[in-house]
Amino acid sequence: MDPMTEEDIERRPPPPELANLPDNFWDGARVVYPPGKSALSIPALQSVLLLVPTMMNSLLLRSLALSALAVTVATALTTGLTAELAAAQSSPPVLASQVQLRFDTTEAAVALGIVEWHKDKNALTDDDWRKLFKSDGYQRLRQREIEAEHAFPDSVFQAFLLSDSLGKRAVALRTTLEKYKRADIRGAGAKALAYLPENARVAASVYLVLKPAPSSFVYDLQRDPSIVMYLDTKQTAAQFENTIAHELHHIGFSTIGTRADSMVGSLSINARIAADWTRAFGEGFAMLAAAGGPNVHPHAVSSAADRARWDRDLTHFNRDLKRIEEFFLGVIDGKLASPDAIGGAANEFYGVEGPWYTVGWKMATTIEKKFGRKEVIECMIDPHRLLEQYNAAAAAYNKANPAAALALWSPVLVKALKRPGT
Numbered sequence: 420m421d422p423m424t425e426e427d428i429e430r431r432p433p434p435p436e437l438a439n440l441p442d443n444f445w446d447g448a449r450v451v452y453p454p455g456k457s458a459l460s461i462p463a464l465q466s467v468l469l470l471v472p473t474m475m476n477s478l479l480l481r482s483l484a485l486s487a488l489a490v491t492v493a494t495a496l497t498t499g500l501t502a503e504l505a506a507a508q509s510s511p512p513v514l515a516s517q518v519q520l521r522f523d524t525t526e527a528a529v530a531l532g533i534v535e536w537h538k539d540k541n542a543l544t545d546d547d548w549r550k551l552f553k554s555d556g557y558q559r560l561r562q563r564e565i566e567a568e569h570a571f572p573d574s575v576f577q578a579f580l581l582s583d584s585l586g587k588r589a590v591a592l593r594t595t596l597e598k599y600k601r602a603d604i605r606g607a608g609a610k611a612l613a614y615l616p617e618n619a620r621v622a623a624s625v626y627l628v629l630k631p632a633p634s635s636f637v638y639d640l641q642r643d644p645s646i647v648m649y650l651d652t653k654q655t656a657a658q659f660e661n662t663i664a665h666e667l668h669h670i671g672f673s674t675i676g677t678r679a680d681s682m683v684g685s686l687s688i689n690a691r692i693a694a695d696w697t698r699a700f701g702e703g704f705a706m707l708a709a710a711g712g713p714n715v716h717p718h719a720v721s722s723a724a725d726r727a728r729w730d731r732d733l734t735h736f737n738r739d740l741k742r743i744e745e746f747f748l749g750v751i752d753g754k755l756a757s758p759d760a761i762g763g764a765a766n767e768f769y770g771v772e773g774p775w776y777t778v779g780w781k782m783a784t785t786i787e788k789k790f791g792r793k794e795v796i797e798c799m800i801d802p803h804r805l806l807e808q809y810n811a812a813a814a815a816y817n818k819a820n821p822a823a824a825l826a827l828w829s830p831v832l833v834k835a836l837k838r839p840g841t
């Protein structure tokens with residue numbers, strides 16, 4: 420095998436996994452409504468199962484540095500569980516049936532072990548590679564590419580791990596892995612659940628992977644919901660946990676699709692389509708859930724640039740609300756008729772964190788501040804109630820803050836989403 424540099428890899432016609440995915444790739448998950456998860460039934464510790472992968476494999480034990488790592492992980496396992504039990508005593512009660520989480524760092528640990536082993540000029544055996552290829556995280560990467568009919572040659576992955584440029588990043592990657600291994604996945608699950616109705620379920624596997632493309636994604640929502648996070652040396656542990664909480668909220672929100680559907684079932688077909696699209700505000704709800712409350716800045720733990728972008732985008736909240744209103748009304752009166760026209764217009768509001776995020780978040784926080792969390796959760800699953808209660812909360816806010824008045828949804832739109840007989 421010829422080791423390639425990252426530059427070589429970039430020049431080759433890459434399998435798609437090697438290409439940079441768009442920033443909004445995560446968002447592909449949101450409109451799929453899976454049934455409740457049944458495949459994963461693992462006895463839970465308290466409410467959440469936190470799996471620390473077994474790292475005692477021959478590859479790791481052959482290296483002094485790596486056997487030290489194995490000891491560290493064993494310690495983390497013990498203290499992690501103790502910490503989890505302590506946390507379980509102080510956090511609000513969570514139904515075991517509602518949350519099932521797995522945190523699997525095996526792929527990242529084995530892949531990084533290979534990078535370090537190779538960097539120290541040690542030879543690798545087939546057995547070393549087998550451990551990588553057998554890991555669930557690697558299998559998830561491979562499965563996703565194959566389902567998309569993309570080639571996923573192990574040899575390209577091997578070349579990536581053996582590249583000089585990756586070797587130079589080994590220390591930074593090690594620091595990141597150690598940091599992420601202690602991530603509070605259970606806390607992230609609790610944050611998501613705090614903003615979901617009682618019938619929602621949050622069941623997912625979180626995989627930490629070292630891979631060529633600097634992208635994370637949500638995958639296989641219907642069968643085995645998976646959050647695949649790449650080992651990002653630029654992210655802090657708090658940012659990592661925030662992302663997990665955000666995605667877990669999406670996963671939980673997607674399990675309540677049926678109920679929300681039945682609530683809008685009696686609308687006209689056009690109104691129904693518009694009502695379905697209010698689910699895109701789930702981006703804003705996920706921002707709120709991951710922050711932990713309406714008074715916590717949704718980018719409290721982000722970079723200054725991300726926080727500034729969010730603050731800047733919030734300054735045109737009123738304009739953005741009216742843009743979304745125009746979209747909804749266009750769907751309802753049939754001006755936007757084809758799925759392509761509707762989808763194209765709606766996609767405009769995603770962006771990096773576009774109006775589906777900012778307007779959704781602002782509506783949810785305004786409702787929660789006025790009517791409480793229970794009400795905002797009710798609104799998440801009832802499009803008409805969402806717009807109506809936002810209008811009520813914003814009107815009260817505007818009375819007290821006339822100089823910073825918030826835009827309201829037009830009565831025409833609110834009425835169009837009202838179910839007959841309610």
Ligand SMILES: [Zn+2]
Nearest residue numbers: 445669702705
């Ligand atoms: Zn999202």
